Amino acid sequence: MRALIAAAxxxxxxxxxxxxxxxxxxxxxxxxxxPLLTTVPAHP
Structure with missing residues (x-):
């Protein structure tokens, strides 16, 4: 019963x-x- 009261x-x-x-x-x-960047920049 206590668990039910605690849950309620x-x-x-x-x-x-x-x-x-x-x-x-x-x-x-x-x-x-x-805008947010959605692509990975190209690596040099």
Whole structure:
């Protein structure tokens, strides 16, 4: 029974954390204008 209570408590805390982060929204900012390098540079 204790394990069931502990699992339910952990699940409730995780759910509350997800809801809190969702309510806060994503942080303000912008992406980098430079594209990411997707190819390996040629070796000399």
């Amino acid at each position: 408590t952990g699940l409730a805390l995780a759910f509350a954390l997800v809801l809190t982060l969702t309510a806060l929204g994503s942080p303000a900012g912008r992406t980098s204008p430079e």
